Amino acid sequence: MTEREKIEILQKKAEIPEVVRKKMQLAYGQIRQEKRMHEEIEGQKNERGKTVVSKKKVAIILAVATLSLATVSVAAGVYIRWSEGLKEKLQLTRTQEKELEEIGAAESTEASCTSQGITVTVLQSITDQNFSHLAFSVKGYSAETKEQPDFEQVIVKVDGKEVNASGSFRNFGEEDMPGYQKADGTMEYLMQIDSNEENGLAGKKIQVILENLGTVNKQAEFVSGVKGTWTLDWELAGTEKEEGLSVNQTIGDTDTVVKSIEITPLSLTIHYDMPRKKITKQSYGDDGVTTWETYEEPWFLYGFRMEDGTVRQMVFQSQEQGYDDETTEAYTVKYATDQIVEAEQINSLLYVKPGGNLQEPGEEDLVEVKLPK
């Protein structure tokens, strides 16, 4: 027998023994059962006080909505349908999904608006006191090109006040082979908003205005496709869950003290006591070099060391920071996280020393601030 023939034998399909097949069938059965139980739990949840709108009814609402130029329909409190894009973006496990549902952070609504034959529907929101992740389904727009679709303008108001918002269409394909349309022909627009208000986002009235749908070309310019305005109004459900910890530890050998932290499922707020140190920064623009004075910032927060010893790098989606007022040394940084944070699983905060590798720091680059238990 030649070497080639031997490799061909290796490549032949194996006969999987009965004992293995039976065990696999048992595992599949377990998965099917778990799925059924999950669906039953969701069904019961709806019976306990939430308005259940059947899929058929939703379809009727959507059909009526398409009759006018820009008609709006809202059917709040629909059972939770998880947005594929949001699940991927936040890297959610099933356990985390369940927890977000249980604490009331994840909600579905059927707020929907149709204009120019394109229907935008709110798929889902995940909201805590500081941040909200929103997912919208966009139906009726053909993204034949591989160019990234986008809205020309996005305005978000919470209780009538404009808030910071950023969003993009989810790429379900690969970086070098993008694919924005799902198998059912819809696309998902994912948005993140943050609140500047003390009293947060949960339970507030939200209005999202999306204007003109087109694509973004290689020069990052908006290329108009369909002119239209889609306005969606609904009430944001959300959780007020927040874990506060008093830390009172310095970062390495610096005089910056981590006073306390607050962790919500979507955000992390760190309060520092940080003596002001003036530094000079320069930027290079068309007018030449601009120099200005500012204050030194806290060290770069890389992520967390978890209870099991693993390091979890956090890619913070947005960050607000600064001294609390003109005179104080109290400095606050508020981060929106890219993953759901489970406070009880965090052992310590990991900072990167100045000059250390920010992307892939070695252990020698990191300084740990342990959290109290």
Added chain:
Amino acid sequence: MTEHLELVKRAKSGDEEAFIRLMESQSDCMYKMAKTILKNEEDVADAMAETVLVCWEKLSTLKENRYVKTWMIRILMNKCYDLLRKKELLLTEDTVSEADAREDGYGMAEWEQVLQGLDEKYRLVMLLYYVDGFKIREVSEILDIPAATVKTRLVRGRKQLADEMKMERGRTL
């Protein structure tokens, strides 16, 4: 490949039947890998079933859909080695079971006999490269060894197959 990725996407959105189809499409490669490491069919069954359950639980953590096979094989290998470690703790040197100790080729499938002719360190590399179709870089990631080592093992594995062939010819002459 497109169908494969479609199954991953559907499975990620909670479609358990798509997930089961995905796992079934990989069962041949899973079985060969597990059998090469564990040898005992009962253990292979346990490792594969546990891998299926872990993959279902953790699927949403898979960042790049195209790496699903690499990811799944790594989980399977970890399960296999976990089982081996547990067995090592349970068994003393002189109580190795008959099934585990069988290295004489009796009752083995043809593909197992071919693998049997290779040194143990070349078996997984050859399987991953020639049977499962992984690239050298991927084999290196799965086995956690440098790509250069993968290349060397492939060359030496092929050489062993060729040497064995010469020996077989010698015996028949």
